Amino acid sequence: MNSADSTQSSSRGIYQEIVRLQQAGRRAALATPLWLSGSVPLVLESLLLVRDEGSALGTIGGGPLEAEVLRQAAEVIAQDEPRIAEFDLTQDEAADSGMICGGQCAVLIEPIGEDRAVQVYAAAARAEAAGERAAIITIIPEQGALRKLALLPDGVLLGTSGDAVNDDALRELGERCRAEERPCFVKEPVRAHLQPVFASPCLCVFGAGHIAVPVAHLADLVGFRTIVIDDRSEFANARRFPRSTVLVAGVDDAFERLAIGEGAYVVAVTRGHALDEEVVARALRTRARYIGMIGSKRKVAAIRERLLRRGFDEDDLSRLHAPVGLQIGAETVEEIALSIVAEIVAVRRGSG
Secondary structure (H helix, E strand, O other), rough: OOOOOOOOOOOOOHHHHHHHHHHHOOEEHHHHEEEEEEEEEOOOOOOOEEEEOEEEEEEEOOHHHHHHHHHHHHHHHHHHEEEEEEEEOHHHHHHOOOOOOEEEEEEEEEEEEEOOOHHHHHHHHHHHHHOOOOOEEOOOOOOOOOOOEEOOOOOOEEEEOOOOHHHHHHHHHHHHHHHOOOEEEEEEOOEEEEEEOOOOOOEEEOOOOOOHHHHHHHHHHHHEEEEEEEEEOOOOOOOOOOEEEEEEEHHHHHHHOOOOOOEEEEEEOOOOHHHHHHHHHHHHHOOOOOEEEEHHHHHHHHHHHHHHHHHHHHHOOOOOOOOOOOOOOOHHHHHHHHHHHHHHHHOOOOOO
C-alpha cells in the first residue's frame, strides 16, 4: 500500500476527490476515526481516503496504526463491505508496535463506489468549495447497512434515519458539530458519527518579505488557505509562494477585494510601520478572528497610541496580537514564523 499523498491533519479536498472517483467509476475506501481514549496516535478531525490502486489522500495520524488501517482499507475495497477497526493497546503492545503509550480507539472503514451516498458526498464537496458549513451524518447500526445523511448549509437535512424524531435530534447534533467544527460520535438517538464540512480557514498575510515565506509555508502545512498580499510583484508571486493565493495590491485595495469575515486570520508583516498600521486599522474594522502585527515593543506601543488617536478604543486594541507570536525565544526568520503560526493555531483551537 502506498503512503498517503498528503500529511495534513484535515479532510481538505477529500470530498472533491470522492466525487471525482465516483464520476470516473472508481472504487475507494474512506477511513473515519470514531473515538479514542488514552494516548493513541489518531487525529479525530482527520479523514483518510484510500483509492483502488493503493494511493491515499489525507492521514489519520500516521505510524503503525495508520498502516494497519491502510491494509484493512484494501480488504474493504475488495470485499465492498464496511467495517469498524478497533484497537486496544496496552502499554506493552503499544511499545511492540512502535507507539509510545497505550489506549483504545475505533476507525470506521467504508467502501466508496459510484452508487454509494452520491448526493451526500456531492453536497459536501459543494459546501466545502463554496466555503459553507455542512455536516455528514453516518448512522452505524449494530446490524445492517450504513446510512448517510447530510446537514446542508441552509439547515435542510438531506436523507432520513427513517424516524422523524431521530431526524430532528440528528439535525440539532449536526448544527452543533458544524458550528464547533469538531466531529463527534454518539449513541443516542442512534449510533452515529457526525463529521463537519467546512473550508480551510483563511490566513491573510500582508507583506511578502522574508518572514512571509515560512509563515505561508507553515500555515499551509497545518491546514490554512493562505493569501499573500503585497504591492510589489517581484516579491508577491507564485514562485515565492507556490501554495498560496497571491494578490498584488495595496492595503486599501486588498481589503476592498477580500471578504475578511469572522473566520479569517490576518497577519501584518509588511516592509514598514505605516503599512502595518494601515493593515491593523483596516482589520480592526472587520470581524477577523485573529489580527497579528510584527514589531518590537516600542513599535507596537507607538502604533497603539496612533490607533487610539484615530478613534479606536482599548476594546478594539485588545483584539490585536502584538508583538505577534508565542514567546519561544525565536531568533531566526524560521523560528519567528513558527512562533506566529503556533499562536494562530492556539487561537484557532481555543487555547490562545
